[in-house]
Amino acid sequence: MSKRLIKLVLFYIILIGVWQCLAFLKVWPEYIFPSPLGVLKTLVTGFEDKTFIIGILISMKRILIGYGISIVLGLLIGLLIGRIKTLNETLGTLVLGFQALPSICWLPLALLWFGLSETAMQAIVILGSLFSIIIGADTGVKNVPPIYIRAARTMGARGLQLYTKVIIPAALPSIISGFKQGWSFAWRSLMAAELLYVGLGLGHLLMMGRELNDMNQVIAVMIVIIVIGVVVDRLIFAKIENKVRERWGLA
Amino acid sequence: MIKREYEQFQFQGEELKKLAEIKPHKLIDLRGAVCPHPLNVIRDTISSLNDKEILQAICDHEPTAKENVPRFSARRGYPFGIIEQNGLWQIFIQKIEKAQPRLQVVNVSKAFKTSDGNFTALNEVNLTIHQGEFVCLLGPSGCGKTTLLNLIAGLDKPTKGEIWSNGNRVTGPGSDRVVVFQEGALFPWLTVMQNVEFGLKILKVDGKIRKALALDYLKLVGLDEKFHNSFIHQLSGGMKQRVAIARALAMEPSVLLMDEPFAALDVYTRETLQEELQNIWSESHKTIVFVTHNVQEAALLGDRVIVFGKNPGRIKSEYEIDIERPRKIDNPEVFLNTKWITNDLREEIEGSEYEDEVRGVAQR
Numbered sequence: 001m002s003k004r005l006i007k008l009v010l011f012y013i014i015l016i017g018v019w020q021c022l023a024f025l026k027v028w029p030e031y032i033f034p035s036p037l038g039v040l041k042t043l044v045t046g047f048e049d050k051t052f053i054i055g056i057l058i059s060m061k062r063i064l065i066g067y068g069i070s071i072v073l074g075l076l077i078g079l080l081i082g083r084i085k086t087l088n089e090t091l092g093t094l095v096l097g098f099q100a101l102p103s104i105c106w107l108p109l110a111l112l113w114f115g116l117s118e119t120a121m122q123a124i125v126i127l128g129s130l131f132s133i134i135i136g137a138d139t140g141v142k143n144v145p146p147i148y149i150r151a152a153r154t155m156g157a158r159g160l161q162l163y164t165k166v167i168i169p170a171a172l173p174s175i176i177s178g179f180k181q182g183w184s185f186a187w188r189s190l191m192a193a194e195l196l197y198v199g200l201g202l203g204h205l206l207m208m209g210r211e212l213n214d215m216n217q218v219i220a221v222m223i224v225i226i227v228i229g230v231v232v233d234r235l236i237f238a239k240i241e242n243k244v245r246e247r248w249g250l251a
Numbered sequence: 252m253i254k255r256e257y258e259q260f261q262f263q264g265e266e267l268k269k270l271a272e273i274k275p276h277k278l279i280d281l282r283g284a285v286c287p288h289p290l291n292v293i294r295d296t297i298s299s300l301n302d303k304e305i306l307q308a309i310c311d312h313e314p315t316a317k318e319n320v321p322r323f324s325a326r327r328g329y330p331f332g333i334i335e336q337n338g339l340w341q342i343f344i345q346k347i348e349k350a351q352p353r354l355q356v357v358n359v360s361k362a363f364k365t366s367d368g369n370f371t372a373l374n375e376v377n378l379t380i381h382q383g384e385f386v387c388l389l390g391p392s393g394c395g396k397t398t399l400l401n402l403i404a405g406l407d408k409p410t411k412g413e414i415w416s417n418g419n420r421v422t423g424p425g426s427d428r429v430v431v432f433q434e435g436a437l438f439p440w441l442t443v444m445q446n447v448e449f450g451l452k453i454l455k456v457d458g459k460i461r462k463a464l465a466l467d468y469l470k471l472v473g474l475d476e477k478f479h480n481s482f483i484h485q486l487s488g489g490m491k492q493r494v495a496i497a498r499a500l501a502m503e504p505s506v507l508l509m510d511e512p513f514a515a516l517d518v519y520t521r522e523t524l525q526e527e528l529q530n531i532w533s534e535s536h537k538t539i540v541f542v543t544h545n546v547q548e549a550a551l552l553g554d555r556v557i558v559f560g561k562n563p564g565r566i567k568s569e570y571e572i573d574i575e576r577p578r579k580i581d582n583p584e585v586f587l588n589t590k591w592i593t594n595d596l597r598e599e600i601e602g603s604e605y606e607d608e609v610r611g612v613a614q615r
């Protein structure tokens with residue numbers, strides 16, 4: 001076991017130990033300060049009676065649809081903005097502006113347009129992640145060394161081939177970074193939106209915990225949300241990103 | 252090399268008799284001439300010949316490159332015969348109609364828009380390059396040599412004038428004219444093999460043929476097989492340029508355009524690659540246009556060295572380098588040519604990076 005891992009495990013053992021001690025001493029009432037054991041129990045029952053699993057599946061379905069649409073749209077718009085000067089000078093500024101807007105600020109607009117519905121949920125996920133993906137693709141395309149394009153042209157590549165064989169591959173590291181940032185924005189805005197919508201997602205389970213004064217459930221759902229976020233970010237995106245950077249010789 | 256050319260034109264039996272019977276229209280007697288410049292005498296006489304006329308030059312010793320007696324190759328449009336009789340060497344030359352030029356640059360100007368108005372990168376440039384020639388474009392930065400290469404490649408369009416390739420007007424890039432760039436033009440997301448196959452894939456060449464071609468050319472440029480599946484950042488600078496040359500050659504273009512391909516390499520790697528490029532060229536009979544700012548490199552590699560001046564970019568002078576191949580960097584004739592061209596450049600260019608270049612050459 002590496003030294004780093006030992007330190008990490010020790011830290012969490014001590015943290016949970018202190019937490020358990022404080023809970024055991026009953027410094028605060030349980031609805032304010034739950035014990036780790038209580039949280040663990042809720043987690044187990046939550047997975048046993050499938051409420052958590054259903055919550056995860058529903059949230060995942062929403063994010064996959066919304067994020068999928070975001071990827072397609074974002075890539076397309078990003079590539080166009082990156083290559084076409086007029087679009088960059090017009091639409092590009094709008095994208096930069098929207099990027100500065102915290103994604104949850106789309107919620108009132110989405111609710112007014114689509115009501116309290118699945119569509120509103122999707123809209124928030126899409127709007128939350130779209131601009132990061134556009135900017136990632138746009139930056140990537142703008143930073144493609146012109147010599148790659150010249151080299152490809154001298155070897156006879158033209159039109160769409162330049163995009164598929166040179167521009168997209170050359171911009172891939174930046175595109176992947178955009179995807180990664182887009183995903184974390186999508187995940188955050190979905191959770192925020194679910195707090196307000198009765199739709200059985202994880203955010204809704206979190207809100208239910210509050211309404212029932214069940215602090216154990218609040219913490220348990222928070223842990224689930226954190227774990228999903230970390231797993232996707234670390235195990236999927238970071239891996240892809242590292243692999244791409246390594247292959248491109250950027251690492 | 253000179254021996255090989257002799258063999259090529261060695262006449263025997265009947266042919267020898269025929270050649271001896273030729274009554275030349277013009278005769279130059281170089282017996283007793285202490286050559287410095289019989290070259291110029293012969294060259295001037297050729298230009299005054301009619302197409303049908305035959306020139307005979309007589310020397311009292313074997314014409315060797317060292318003594319600067321020209322060897323007129325078929326490549327330049329002059330066939331020749333050499334026979335030896337009683338210790339006298341007779342050279343027969345007939346002017347033939349020149350083949351269609353491989354590349355023709357006609358009155359080409361190129362201007363770029365900059366923040367302080369128009370910048371004339373090239374002004375009224377004319378240049379004719381024949382099939383199989385190795386032409387070096389030499390000059391300081393900002394003289395438009397790379398601009399001209401890009402125009403020939405079709406990557407840019409001239410502001411004025413025309414460029415012709417094999418009788419066709421150049422309007423864009425073509426797979427008959429492939430460019431080898433300075434370091435950094437290989438695709439990092441592809442392996443060495445995939446890079447070499449890139450152009451063939453664009454041309455929709457069948458997978459098996461593509462692979463075979465790529466392997467052939469990687470072998471020709473001397474890249475170790477264990478690097479065939481490496482990624483580009485795992486290669487050294489010299490290996491990268493080998494791959495870049497292989498990638499261009501794999502398209503089998505008749506013209507190879509090289510934009511300072513060895514400029515970023517260390518001295519030893521550069522010398523090796525310069526030698527290998529000469530071999531590749533003499534085996535493949537490609538037309539090579541080679542841009543460089545290194546006088547020595549130009550004198551070493553070129554049949555012709557076109558010297559560019561700047562402000563505005565234009566052709567200043569032209570040298571024919573008539574030294575047998577393969578040439579080595581320590582060949583005294585290469586050194587001499589380097590010195591002449593350097594002097595020529597020094598006259599015009601002051602205070603540019605040429606000072607360093609000159610000092611570098613003087614030290615060697």
